[in-house]
Amino acid sequence: MVLNASVKLLFMTMKMDASTEAHLRKAKYGVFNHSAVQICTWTKKSLHSEGVCYKQQFYGVDSHRCMEFSPAAALCENNCVFCWRPMEFMRFRQMKASEANEPKEIYERLLAERRQLLSGYPGDGKTDKRKHAEALAPSHFAISLSGEPTLYPKLPQLVRFLKSLKQTKSIFIVTNGQEPSALVKLARSPPTQLYISVNAPSKELFMKINRPARKDGWSRFLRSLDVMSKMKTRRVLRLTMIKGMNMDDRFLNDYVTIIRKAKPHFVEVKAYMFVGFSRSRLKIENMPRHGEIRSFAENLAAASGFEIVDEKRDSRIVLLSNPKLAKHLFI
Numbered sequence: 001m002v003l004n005a006s007v008k009l010l011f012m013t014m015k016m017d018a019s020t021e022a023h024l025r026k027a028k029y030g031v032f033n034h035s036a037v038q039i040c041t042w043t044k045k046s047l048h049s050e051g052v053c054y055k056q057q058f059y060g061v062d063s064h065r066c067m068e069f070s071p072a073a074a075l076c077e078n079n080c081v082f083c084w085r086p087m088e089f090m091r092f093r094q095m096k097a098s099e100a101n102e103p104k105e106i107y108e109r110l111l112a113e114r115r116q117l118l119s120g121y122p123g124d125g126k127t128d129k130r131k132h133a134e135a136l137a138p139s140h141f142a143i144s145l146s147g148e149p150t151l152y153p154k155l156p157q158l159v160r161f162l163k164s165l166k167q168t169k170s171i172f173i174v175t176n177g178q179e180p181s182a183l184v185k186l187a188r189s190p191p192t193q194l195y196i197s198v199n200a201p202s203k204e205l206f207m208k209i210n211r212p213a214r215k216d217g218w219s220r221f222l223r224s225l226d227v228m229s230k231m232k233t234r235r236v237l238r239l240t241m242i243k244g245m246n247m248d249d250r251f252l253n254d255y256v257t258i259i260r261k262a263k264p265h266f267v268e269v270k271a272y273m274f275v276g277f278s279r280s281r282l283k284i285e286n287m288p289r290h291g292e293i294r295s296f297a298e299n300l301a302a303a304s305g306f307e308i309v310d311e312k313r314d315s316r317i318v319l320l321s322n323p324k325l326a327k328h329l330f331i
């Protein structure tokens with residue numbers, strides 16, 4: 001039976017275009033159709049006993065057993081000025097279920113890519129061999145590598161599949177809050193910890209900093225905060241602070257309004273980092289020092305009733321905890 005082009009298109013899995021895939025592979029990503037995996041800097045450092053990431057320090061996840069990936073690696077609705085990723089490779093369009101790979105397939109293909117990316121470590125003379133052996137069976141999944149994971153229509157199934165693996169300890173998802181209806185579906189099988197990225201205190205700054213593809217980007221963000229507030233999981237707002245743009249005490253009340261709307265367990269106040277492709281859009285002066293992050297976090301804690309419970313200087317981040325909700329930090 002000969003399938004005509006449109007029918008083939010109907011059943012064809014979404015693939016990144018060749019130049020995007022080539023670019024990602026050159027940047028040491030593993031790629032499978034619309035998904036990608038990478039070895040995080042902190043996983044490398046942990047394998048070399050040179051330190052761990054702030055999520056290990058704050059929440060107890062193992063940096064060396066972290067699999068950082070995305071099921072929608074080249075799809076995003078936003079065009080954030082501070083993003084370290086190359087924007088020219090990002091597209092925005094919805095992914096249909098008929099175009100999406102199944103969770104098990106994505107996991108198995110990306111795990112194989114990840115093992116390939118890790119294959120050279122045992123011979124580099126610096127790698128802890130026990131940690132390398134453990135790293136081959138990831139226990140923490142960071143679904144935040146690139147693109148917007150809620151554009152992958154089988155995200156709830158992916159979370160359920162990862163939870164079914166015996167070595168799984170935790171699953172973190174970071175979303176830009178542009179797909180509130182996808183979050184409603186995710187609420188039925190939530191990750192261990194759900195993040196919404198907060199990059200602006202107001203609609204005006206949101207449009208300037210996130211540069212969303214859709215005109216209703218701000219109201220979608222607000223709706224996602226509402227959906228998050230009702231989700232039965234650990235809820236986190238990550239505030240990316242850009243000096244001279246969204247980091248000023250006159251915005252404190254607006255940030256408190258956002259916090260009250262989402263009812264998070266934790267708020268991470270993190271510095272914008274002058275790295276990657278963001279250097280063509282922002283200046284090094286836009287990157288706050290840790291001391292500036294600390295004092296802004298102290299004022300935000302005072303204004304919101306949250307408490308500062310930890311910080312990591314080399315990641316320029318301060319962690320605030322909700323005394324009414326957060327019972328324990330470690331997962």
Ligand code: SF4
Pocket residue numbers: 040041042043053054055056061062063064066067068142
């Ligand atoms: S949790 Fe995040 S920072 Fe830590 S190792 Fe995984 S991807 Fe890297």
